[in-house]
Amino acid sequence: MRLYYAPGACSLAPHIVLREADRRFDLERVDLKTHRTASGVDFFTINRKGYVPALQLDGPGSPILTEVPAIVQYIADLAQDARLAPPSGTFARYHLQEWLNFIATELHKKFGLLFDRAIPAAVAEHVRGAIGGRLLYLQDALDDRAFLMGETFTVADAYLFVMLQWCPLHGIDLGLYPNLDDYESRIARRPAVQAALAAEGLLEHHRYRRSA
Numbered sequence: 001m002r003l004y005y006a007p008g009a010c011s012l013a014p015h016i017v018l019r020e021a022d023r024r025f026d027l028e029r030v031d032l033k034t035h036r037t038a039s040g041v042d043f044f045t046i047n048r049k050g051y052v053p054a055l056q057l058d059g060p061g062s063p064i065l066t067e068v069p070a071i072v073q074y075i076a077d078l079a080q081d082a083r084l085a086p087p088s089g090t091f092a093r094y095h096l097q098e099w100l101n102f103i104a105t106e107l108h109k110k111f112g113l114l115f116d117r118a119i120p121a122a123v124a125e126h127v128r129g130a131i132g133g134r135l136l137y138l139q140d141a142l143d144d145r146a147f148l149m150g151e152t153f154t155v156a157d158a159y160l161f162v163m164l165q166w167c168p169l170h171g172i173d174l175g176l177y178p179n180l181d182d183y184e185s186r187i188a189r190r191p192a193v194q195a196a197l198a199a200e201g202l203l204e205h206h207r208y209r210r211s212a
Contacts, residue, residue: 001025004046004054006032007200008165010108011053014071015200016158019192021079027199068108069100072155084155092149099148099156106134107163114170128172135167135177142179146186153190161187 003018003025005011009032018025029038030052037043047054047066055065055074065071073096076085086092113119113127138160141148148156164184167174174181187193197203 001058002028002056004028004030004037004043004052004056005200006030006052008202009052010068010159010162012162012165012196012200012202013068013155013159014053014055014075015196016161016193017072017075017084017155019195020084020153020158020190021075021082023075023079068159069097069104072100072158073097076155083152086149086154096149096154096156100159102134103156103159103163107131107160110134111163111166111170124170128170131167131170131172132176135172135174135180139177139179142183147183153187157187158193161193 001018001023003011003015005015005027006029015027030036030043032051035043035050037046043054044050046056046064049066053066053068053071055071057063057065065074073085076082077088080087085096110127110131114124119127145151147153148160161184164174164180174184188197194203
């Protein structure tokens with residue numbers, strides 16, 4: 001498998017999951033400004049949407065999967081012994097999908113607005129407030145559990161971890177949400193997470209110093 005990624009982007013979530021699942025894979029970096037991969041390929045020929053992640057299942061010409069929720073569930077199903085997702089068809093699996101949809105729509109999509117430098121200041125402030133409201137919901141959800149699904153790390157936690165890395169970039173202080181702050185720190189210390197951060201050149205970044 002080959003994961004097309006950009007350092008610190010949402011592709012970090014499937015990168016973490018691949019390492020948690022102990023799968024063999026290659027990484028290929030994508031320049032999101034030029035839409036060229038590290039090997040010089042036009043990324044639009046790989047993913048017509050033009051953004052990461054994209055997971056190529058085998059060699060050239062093999063099927064390509066895009067979108068974080070789909071990719072992380074696919075990887076989890078390849079490594080069922082790792083217990084990164086409940087079995088397909090169970091109520092718990094639908095609950096996992098509920099979390100993945102929440103993260104994708106209520107956090108990821110809102111953060112996407114903040115990454116647009118042309119966004120008016122008043123709109124950005126409104127979006128940050130909306131994200132803050134969702135973080136309060138997560139703060140309460142994590143009051144009685146170690147991870148989103150209970151006491152077991154799942155692919156949803158990998159996705160949420162990446163969203164939490166984006167908070168400092170946009171002036172959102174995780175210290176205001178103690179449960180989330182502790183949760184982020186614990187996940188950051190996982191060996192697979194450390195390995196993914198190191199591979200993307202992120203460990204020296206100020207956001208990760210406390211967990212390196």
